[in-house]
Amino acid sequence: MAKKKNFEIGGPAPAPVIPIFPLNTADRAGSASVDILLPNGRVKQVDYSEYLGLGFNDTVLAIVGVLRAMVVAGKPEPLSLETIANSGLVNWWQFCKERAEQENPPVLASINRSTMESYAGWLTMRVTPEGEPWSKNTARTAFAKTKTILQGLVERRLLAGSDLFPRNLFPGATSTQNRRAYIRPLSDTERERILRPLSLEVAQVFDGTHPGSALTQLSLCVFAIFLKTGVNATPFLELPRDLGNCFLDHPRVNRKVLVTFKRRAGAFTTTPLEPAETKVVSLDVYKLCQRVVEMTESEAESAVGTQLEGQLWLYQMADGALRTLSTQELSGVANAFTGRHKLIRDDGSRLKMSSQLFRNTKINRVWRASKGDLLATAKSASNTPAVAERYLTVTPDMLEEHRLAGEVLVDMLSEKAGRDATPHSGCKDSLNGELAPKNGEHCIDFLSCFRCKSQVIIQEDLHKLFSFYWALFAQRSRVGSDNWKKLFAWIVRVIDRDIAPRFSPTIVAREKERARNEPHPMWRSNAVQSALRSVL
Template sequence: MRKRKVFTKADLCVPQIEYLRDRDDNVVILPEAIPPSNTKVLFGPNPTSSRSVDFARWYGAGIDPITYACQRQIERFLSEGEAIVATSTVASYARALRDFLNYCMLRATAFDRGLVLADVNRDLIDGYLGHLAGLGVATTTQNLSYAKTKSVLIALGRRGLIDLLTSGDAATFPNNPFPNINRKANPETALSKRERQALTVALRHAIKPIWDEDVHVTGELLSIILLVVALHTGRNTTPLLEMDRDCLRPHPKDNIVFLVLWKRRGYNSSKVALRAESDAERVLESTPSVKTSVERLIRRVIALTQPLDEEAPSYLKGRVWLYRTRAGRNADQVHALNASSLLWAASSLVARYNLTDSDGKPLRINISRLRKTFANRIFELVDGDLAITAAALGNTPEVTDKHYLASDEVTRRSWQFMGEVLVQELLTQTIGATFKNTPTGRCADPVNGQYAPKRQGATCMNFINCLRCSHYAVTAEDLYKLFSFYFRVLAERSRMDKRRWSRVYSHIPRLIDHYIVAEGLRRGIFKVAAVDAARERARTTPHPFWSVDLIDSLEVFA
């Protein structure tokens, strides 16, 4: 069931920048417009903790035209509605502008003159990048600040307020100011088995008060329950925080419901199946099924927060994670969980139950780690099926493989073994000799292989079972032999009883087409042109080994 799209009504009073152009065609802000009567911009409800930004501190500091243009552009983003730029994104733009405007203040002081919009050029941007580097923050943080500031300046350039040069040495923005930035990022990793088990025990104990008759629903308790849901469903932070009260939908099968969440970025819903028939984990219809306690937890929270939903502000109506504050200036008001609440509750949980990682340091818990933990757990349960894991996460197989799956101990041992073999072959100058040529491809052990006779001096000739053997391998050079074998098997249909051919040989063409060739093309090992050429060559002039003139019957290899 798709969520009906709601179009945001745009404010017809779009903020405008009052300016004129001088003789040199430069933009000049009208003096009477600076500063505006209201320097504070309100963001309104959004998933972040930012609710406003005040530009007053940058007025009167020698950069009034730049400050005024940036403020008006932020207001313009907000007036255009979430269909153009999400409110949370606009809030992040405003946060990034702080460093940019601070640098402009320093530059105005250094030049002993006020800066105007015409000063926004490559020299200013290069200086801003140097200023970011001098702040002592991580390179990834510098990149984010720069990218968000660039978005605001590009919007001003498209409106003709600043000159944007897109090419040449004087291009306003450098082509790649942060090379290899992806290699410098330190993404979250999945929890290890020990860490996951310890966290599960702590969460199970921490959520016990929710079942009490006189339970008081607090933000910390709700945050811990949300962590439980995240651990068992692998959903992202914002969809979980914005969970609707009708998130549990019927499933075609009995004792199963769908947990449906809304994804802002993709403007689509994601669903995960919650079942109540068994406590064993399994996979159903390419979506992950989890224990019945998760469904019961969600229904319990919905029931307990129903009275709060009636008192909640309009922008929080229909939310699940509602609670009443007990202290502070907003005491006794209804609020909803946010990202800050989750971080605080996670830190409190780690301290309360003394959760540590493998190095003895406090365990780091966040939704990103729980999502990757979920992905690796599903991958383990489905025996390495990447397609099912990707469907469970709602991503493509490429994204899942690159960003979510981590190598386990077995994989690391296998790669270590392969490395040792490769080194040994390089030292002995026998590289490539590991696999022996056969009439159907290559074999790693023709003497002691899976279907070898395993007799002294006997070499395996059981070519009919090569496709089932774990020692069998095919390269692009072997396609001609493989397709010659393929067409020879097909030719046997007219030489024997159909039922016998179906029982003994029919699986061979199917495995070659749907397993070897298709998988080789998907991984890029084989090229389409090479496959077609080898197939046609084998059809017209088969490999001599598989010629009818040489071998009268394939039964000798069975």
């Protein structure tokens, strides 16, 4: 299984404890800012001065001191430290501010296990700017980032470390349904919708006729390679200028093997020598990177002797400062590209390029091309089968053919009367329907509904139907691949192919996402999900 993100201070050996500034040092009392030098040339400044004078100055200054010590030590790495400051401590300070307003300021002497439990509970009650509640996994991640800093205080004996952090504060947080929202892969038409304008603009970049800035041109090249290879963004943006270190020769003519380094795994990612859809990339991608080397030659000369020396994705800002591409810059270029070409998805929603979208798309295309071979799909993505399975969306066409026998009623309000409810939709007659036992007892074989003429599906069923749909997917890792294909895969295919297209794509997308994040009560409990496995 893929390694989880680690926000801890140390690595293989414990990091040395660098002393922080004493809390009573007068020349530090008015300063609560820290500068974090990032590997792409930017400097991230965090300033917590606004929290001084609220009753927990010692906590603010101690944490600022720990941050400065971490910057000096270089652990955690600068990018990790930036996310800790942005999304970890930002929440911690808001929590501390609310405690202070309740006349219970979290001074160092008062921070204990109970405080950590209260903070964890506070995180689970957070909502997004759109008003949606945080997922458990989001809350867990924010807590882990805050814990990294507080653990630094424990190591310096400023907090009592014994039993400070309770275990398993967010049970089930890393399960599929509690992780970040799934990005639906591109359909063939959506992929073509992006590919046509992107290929034209990248050709202009290659020829030197593109009117955009250096940042825009480099980002378009990156997105073209993301679309073709499905590589992870951060390792790819860290490629060296010496292409001989990241593109290896392939036995097949005009082929190269792309090699990247993923810091979380602590290993280089290489591609199996397979001719099918893998990260073995065509020579055009290699030539595009060669063109980038030529485009950034002057920037590379200016970067000699700096931390950016040897980097590939260099560009110069208006003020002359050198930078390398980051995911933030890519997002801005993607927004502009979407607006420029008025890109939309099949359901009418906005279509924005991202590395995660292209990776999902690539892995699903490999899955279909390999006729459902999960091991081959995982190898192509340099993942374990369990991780690769998270990217998969619909069942491939190679599965046994099934067709919906029941009825789908779009204009259904007048037809609703007389229906019997089923765990996922409705039935004309659960006592005497086509597949009912006809012995005076109601039919309970809800898995067979999708090949029964008595099944009736209306728009109001979609939330429950897609909750059942995601519940089926959740069984793949529990019942095994072969059992899942035999028992459940055909149902997923019927829903995707025969039912969903009968309703508005916007409504289907909305209810599908709602079901993923907030399952219908029928499919929310572990007991009901375990009933699915009882058919084995």
